[in-house]
Amino acid sequence: MADQGATSGQGPNSGQGPNSEQGVAAMEARAARRSSATRTLLVLLSRYGTIVGLLAMIFFFWLNAPDIFLSRANIINILSQASLTAIIACGLTYALVVGEFDLSIGFVASFVGLIVTGLMAHEGLPIWLSIILALMIGCGIGGINGVLVTKIRINAVITTLGIGTMLSGIGFTYSRFPIASGIPRDFTEIALSRPILDLPTPVLIMAAVLVLLWVILNRTDFGQRMQAVGANIEAARLSGIRVDLVKILAFVTAGFCAAMTGILLSALLGSGTLGAGDGYLLDAFAAVFLGSATLKEGEFHIVGTLVGVLILAVGFNGLSIFGAPTHFQPIFKGGILILAVGMSALARRYAANL
Structure with a gap:
């Protein structure tokens, strides 16, 4: 009888074991699903948070100023304001893609803007030749930056900051005062004309630069080499990529885009003013790092820069x-940069730990 009681007493316990295991397994499965959903949400936030933020801003401003914000005139105004920043920021993107910094771009824009107006007003050169020479100067400055960084092995921050500071001094030596007289009216018309779809010329140039640089970076062998250098420089070198040349050309591109920005800025202002383009340095860096938190995890790319x-x-x-x-x-600029990049970094970190 005792044995039967013991046996009968064991029955419920033996029945509870499998049920208990099934309950634990079900709880673990639910926890895994929640963890997977949370990870997916965090990954989406890290990749699309800036785009969602942009759409939220547009909706908020439209809701509070429906007759003004999304009007055609204001949209064109937004694109016009974005055009110069986009051009110089896309050039900076190339430098960052290969793992380098370029702190000279704002100085280059100011210097080239002064030089292009001086070539027309003081030297009497035609507009087209002045622009070509100014762009060549921008490319040359970028090339000097690249050579100093790759061949002399000077840190890119020190190199570009030093070159930029020198440009300020050279520009002041060239002209201590803004160059405002003697500039052909046709030059200022470059920034004011609206040749296609009533869009200002700087907006059209911005679109062309964005498309060209995107195609080069994503659809050409050179672009793949740039990305390889930025991802792992030693592996790129061992695979036969001419790392130094790739970096130099990235700096040349940054110099070209900075020079283009300086030319358009001078056409917009109707004068060449030393220091006029210096503020584009922070704007460009803010845009590029905001873009690095868009679509790709911490990577610099043209579409992200545009966003x-x-x-x-x-x-x-x-x-x-x-x-x-x-x-x-500037409060908004710094705050939105810290918020966007910080939230993206936190989202990636938590997603990796789940």
């Missing part, structure tokens, strides 16, 4: 519409 530029342009435009003081712009 970053649009975030800044839409934000500045919205602040202007609502009458915010101009000193709010």
Whole structure:
């Protein structure tokens, strides 16, 4: 009887074992599904958070200023404000793709803007020749940066900052005062004309530069080499890629885009002013690093840079519409950069730990 009682007493316990194991397994499965869903959400946030933020900004400004914000005139105004920043930021993107910094781009834009107006006003050169020479100067400065970084092995931050500082001094030596007289009217018309679809010429040039640089970076062997150098320089060198040449050409591209920005800025202002383009340095870096938090995880790319530029342009435009003081712009610029990049980094970190 005792044995039967013991046996009968064991029955429930023996029945609970499998049920208990099944319950634990079900709980683990639910936890795994929740963890997977959370990881997916965080990955989506890290890749698309900036785009969602841009759309949210557009919706907010449209909701509060429906008759102004999404009007055709204001959209063209936003694109015009974004055009110069986009051009110089795309050039900077190339330098960052290969793992280098270029702190001279703002100085190059200012210097070239001064030189191109001086070539027309002081030297009497025609517009087309002045622009070509100015672009060549920008490429040359980028090439010097690249050679100093790759051949002399000077840190890119030190090199480009030093070159930029020298350009300020050389520009001041060339002309201590803004060059405003003697500039042909046809030159200023470059920035003011609207040849296609009522879009300003700088917007059209921005579109052409974006498409060209995107194609080179993503659809050519050279672009693949650039990405390989940025991903793993030693592996790229061992695979036969001429790393130094790739980096030099990336700096040349940054110099070219900075020079293009300086030329368009001078045409827009109707004068060559030393220091006029210096502010584009921070704008370009903010746009590029905002773009690195878009679509790809921490990678620099042209589409992301464009999204970053649009975030800044839409934000500045919205602040202007609502009458915010101009000193709010750098606050917004720094805050949105820290927020976007910080949230993307946190999302990637948590997703990796799940």
